[in-house]
Amino acid sequence: MFLSVFICLTVLAFIIITINRAVKYAKMPMHTRWELYPVPQEKGRGEYGGSYYEEVLWWEKPRETSLAGELAEMFKEMLFIKKLFDNQRSLWWLSYSLHLGIYLLIAWAVLIFLGGFTEKAGVTVAAGSGVWPSLLYYLTLPTGILGGILVALGSISLFLRRVFTPTLRIYSNPQDYFNLIFIFVVAASGLLLWSADPDFSGARNLAASLLSLQPIGADGLMTFHLVLLGCLLIYIPSSKMSHYVGKYFTYHKVLWENEPNLPGSAIMKAVEEARGKKGVQSWSAPHFQGAQNTQEKAAGQ
Structure with missing residues (x-):
């Protein structure tokens, strides 16, 4: 029963910590905007890097933005890590192997729980057991195997x-190495479990037990894997690997944010609020003291 409760709690912790981090980012003071073009939401101008500044008297005209262009660019970055592909192709192959493996394992987990739910309904998930069970069976195999290997x-x-x-070594700290080894050990132990459960029927039984909060029959290796996996679920949103949350804000509120700063606008209000914020960090450099706000720094006080 311990493992069932432990896994449920770690999944819940992952969701809560992720939401908490997103809320924290959303409430942060306004960041210095980069306004590096092209900005994808610029309707009709995103492809060549133009902006509303090209318009005469732009501040008097309604802005036209493209949500489709923004979503398309985000889709390419989130699913394919486009900027890394464009700028560091050799590193992209390694990084995308890891990320694609994670995406496949997320899909695999969904399929496993659908399979567990199906079996609890009295339908066996196996080849030739009907359209739905067969579909689950054949989709689960490649996503789980390929996902584990890629991770x-x-x-x-x-x-x-x-x-x-x-x-890379001079910019790497112990946490960077630990993160990768942690992920590797979880993936490797999962692959060892798959070698003894090639059609994932045992994984579906485990999912069925979790759905009804029944005790899990686990041997030493499975217990080791599930405990490590649960710890990883808690650790990911608590560490620098939470960039899956921060990336949204980095792009939308820093890189792509080009809303005009007009009198009385929300941007102007955010700027005024940020100017009054006092820093919490102190630097050794004489030109920056954390206890000052932006206005005091500008005045040299």
Whole structure:
């Protein structure tokens, strides 16, 4: 029963910590905007890097934005890590292996729980058991196997790249290495479990037990894997790996934010609020003291 409760609590913790981090980011003071073009929401101008500043008397005209252009660009970045592909192709192959593996394992987990729910309804998930059970069976196999292999290969290859590439090594700290090894151990232990459960029928039984909060029959390796996996679910949103949350705000509120700063606008209000904020960090450099706000820094006080 311990494992069932533990897994449910870790999933709940993952959701709560992720939401809490997103709320924290959303409430942060306004960041210095980059306004680096092209900005994808610029309707008709995103492709060549134009903006509303091209218009005569732009401040008197309604802005035309493109939600479709913004979503398309975000889709490419979130699912394919486009900027890394464009700028560091050799690193992209390793990083995307890890990320694609994670996406596949998320899909696999959904399929496993759908399979567990189906079996609790009295329908066996197996080849030739009907359209729905067969679909679950055949979709589960490639997503689980390929996802586990890609995560294991991606994490260990990124670890080795950090170790043996001088330009990466000088920017890597112990947490970077720990994160990759942690992910690799979880993925490797999962692959070992798959070797004893090639059609994932045991995983579906485990999911069925979780759905009804029944005790899980787990041996030493499964217990080791599930405990590590639960710890990873808590650790990811609590660490620098929570960039899956921060990336949205980095793009929308820093990189792509180009809403005009007009008198009485929400942007002007945010700027005024940010100017009055006092920093909480102190620097050794004489030109910046954390206890000052922006106005005091500008005045040299």
